[in-house]
Amino acid sequence: MDREEFVKQMLKYSASAGDIETNIVHILDYMGRKLEADRTYIFEKNIEGSSDNTYEWCSENAIPPKDQLQNVGHEGLLDLWYDEFGNNKGIFIENLEEYKEISSPMYELLKPQDIHSLIAWPIFVDEICIGFLGIDNPLRKHMEDVVRIFEMVGYIMSIIIRQRDNVRMLRKLSYEDQLTGVKNRRELDTFGTNEYARVYSVGILSCDLNGLKRINDTLGHEAGDKYIIKVANNLAKIFGHNYVYRMGGDEFIALAINLTAAEFELNVDKLLKIMEKEEIPVAAGYIFKADNTTEFYSLIDEADKKMYEDKGRYYSDTKNERRRTGI
Secondary structure, eight states: OOHHHHHHHHHHHHTOSSOHHHHHHHHHHHHHHHTTOSEEEEEEEOTTSSEEEEEEEEOTTSOOOGGGOSSBOIIIIIHHHHHHHHTTOOEEESOHHHHTTTOHHHHHHHGGGTOSOEEEEEEEETTEEEEEEEEESOOGGGHHHHHHHHHHHHHHHHHHHHHHHHHHHHHHHHHBOTTTSSEEHHHHHHIIIIIGGGOSOEEEEEEEETTHHHHHHHHOHHHHHHHHHHHHHHHHHHHOGGGEEEEETTEEEEEEESOOHHHHHHHHHHHHHHHHHTTOOEEEEEEEESSSOSOHHHHHHHHHHHHHHHHHHHHHHHHHHHHHHTO
């Protein structure tokens, strides 16, 4: 194998202007085919202290095992590998049967995958090992080549993973509300532009926290923020994180996609009961359409109008109650 050409192609993929996630898969594809392997893949550490198989390429004869390789434990399994990775060393298994003496648990994990040889190399981002790149059953004649080029390949993959993480962070900052973690107004615009035309039905709930100024004035803005977060969490619990949008301040929009009117109204009822139980005063207005023929923002305006009517009733009742009690 021409090692110089191999590395050149890897660099070409890493510098591609295409989608980074797609570029990663292309690199794994190129590696797997060039080294005549059964499978190439990436594992990454997760927040639970284990590792997930995040990307893979498989040959036509291999069964993709990625879905079964999530939350793979470190203790008794990958901890041995990560110890080696921490010393800037890779894992080279030329004969899996011989590896049984080194780590029986890892042998038991690899054997059912029909692995008889394997190479894994650490991926570092900012000098921290975040996971590893692996290749299963490369053709024996390529083993020496793989050993010699994997350090460079691991370095290239580290750069790409860092780029991917930066893109994800920028997207998160652009489309996610920083206080509550739900989506923001810009992402609602994205839904209206790109997705609304493909839905079969839509329910729209406009929700607003009542009395926020009073909460801020009496308990402080931190307490007000906690109430806003509670509203967001309850909306996400009922309508799903992907369909809740903070429009600014204490105003939210929640969408229900492709439900029946009865299902949507049941969700609204569940939400209001949760808010009442947790003593979170909200105003709500909603509308349901069994098709997508009405302009999206006209529906938003109609739900908003009903919400403000509800808010008006709340403040009118509150004012009358204060008059009655003299408070």
